[in-house]
Amino acid sequence: MPGSVPKPAIPVIEANHLTKRYGSKLAVHDLSFQVYGGKVTGFLGPNGAGKTTALKVILGLLSPSSGTATVYGQEYKQLDTPLAVVGAVIENPPFHPARKARDSLKISAACMGFSYTRIDEVLNLVGLYDVAKSRVKTFSFGMRQRLSLAAALMGNPPILILDEPANGLDPQGIHWLRQFLRSYVSGGNTVFISSHVLAEIAQLVDDVVVISQGRLVAQAPVGELLSRTTTSLRVTSPQIDKLVKVLEPFGVNIEVLAQQTVLVTGKDEGINALKVGQLAADNGIVLSELVEQRSSLEDVFLDLTSSLPTKRFSQ
Ligand SMILES: Nc1ncnc2c1ncn2[C@@H]1O[C@H](COP(=O)(O)OP(=O)(O)OP(=O)(O)O)[C@@H](O)[C@H]1O
Numbered sequence: 355m356p357g358s359v360p361k362p363a364i365p366v367i368e369a370n371h372l373t374k375r376y377g378s379k380l381a382v383h384d385l386s387f388q389v390y391g392g393k394v395t396g397f398l399g400p401n402g403a404g405k406t407t408a409l410k411v412i413l414g415l416l417s418p419s420s421g422t423a424t425v426y427g428q429e430y431k432q433l434d435t436p437l438a439v440v441g442a443v444i445e446n447p448p449f450h451p452a453r454k455a456r457d458s459l460k461i462s463a464a465c466m467g468f469s470y471t472r473i474d475e476v477l478n479l480v481g482l483y484d485v486a487k488s489r490v491k492t493f494s495f496g497m498r499q500r501l502s503l504a505a506a507l508m509g510n511p512p513i514l515i516l517d518e519p520a521n522g523l524d525p526q527g528i529h530w531l532r533q534f535l536r537s538y539v540s541g542g543n544t545v546f547i548s549s550h551v552l553a554e555i556a557q558l559v560d561d562v563v564v565i566s567q568g569r570l571v572a573q574a575p576v577g578e579l580l581s582r583t584t585t586s587l588r589v590t591s592p593q594i595d596k597l598v599k600v601l602e603p604f605g606v607n608i609e610v611l612a613q614q615t616v617l618v619t620g621k622d623e624g625i626n627a628l629k630v631g632q633l634a635a636d637n638g639i640v641l642s643e644l645v646e647q648r649s650s651l652e653d654v655f656l657d658l659t660s661s662l663p664t665k666r667f668s669q
């Protein structure tokens with residue numbers, strides 16, 4: 355349509371030059387990032403990076419030393435009905451083990467000022483409706499996590515902030531969380547979840563904000579981080595010079611390791627053992643060794659978080 359210029363997305367959560375000190379300890383340092391609606395955004399950083407501190411500042415549980423953290427452009431404390439805007443699980447609520455799940459949520463609802471009529475809805479949402487009358491002490495770790503999530507959903511909030519929700523979950527638990535979060539954001543809601551393990555939440559998130567030592571190191575779609583994984587191939591051939599000429603047009607990096615051996619490194623999608631094997635066969639080149647090594651997501655994460663100063667790359 356003529357004249358229709360796409361409007362820039364407005365962030366739902368925003369940190370702007372956020373700094374938080376605990377005495378002389380600088381936990382969050384000049385941190386700026388944005389979280390957008392309709393997406394699951396991962397907040398990544400190694401232990402002690404400042405994730406929980408930043409989340410607590412966003413939720414008004416801690417005051418910033420300087421800078422701002424806003425939700426819909428306002429400080430959390432300025433929101434009219436904050437519990438109906440942001441549902442959060444920062445530290446798991448201390449549900450009494452002898453209390454039944456539904457009764458535990460009654461207490462949560464009462465504390466937050468929400469109607470009991472919502473309890474069955476949230477139990478359904480987290481898949482605990484059938485065990486609502488069971489005592490919390492009979493719940494598995496994953497079920498307790500879901501009960502915490504149910505409490506956070508009580509106010510039907512459009513934003514969920516979860517601190518390390520995947521930590522300790524088994525593969526089925528992660529699968530369930532992924533399905534839940536995808537369905538939650540599909541209607542335009544926003545999720546911001548922290549983790550100290552990229553591989554753990556790579557399948558859950560759309561975007562990532564990566565911090566290290568309280569500072570931003572990256573903000574990007576998760577696909578951009580995933581595309582940073584590389585494949586290295588150790589190739590030995592009596593016709594290595596010929597093979598190098600065949601491989602050069604693929605934009606790969608070639609390092610000579612020995613007289614007849616090279617290390618070929620390229621992006622995952624660009625090069626792999628099958629491709630090199632086929633190219634060698636097509637060109638009548640004999641290979642005596644072809645070994646593939648992949649850099650893992652954790653290698654990418656370690657690379658990002660171990661080298662300060664900031665390496666910000668574009669969205
Ligand atoms: N109340 C506090 N008083 C003093 N220092 C604190 C306090 N809380 C956290 N810190 C320090 O601030 C830094 C950031 O801690 P924070 O808990 O925010 O990190 P994190 O990224 O959530 O780590 P984790 O992955 O282990 O949960 C750490 O060095 C921590 O020791």
Ligand SMILES: [Mg+2]
Nearest residue numbers: 405406407517
């Ligand atoms: Mg933490």
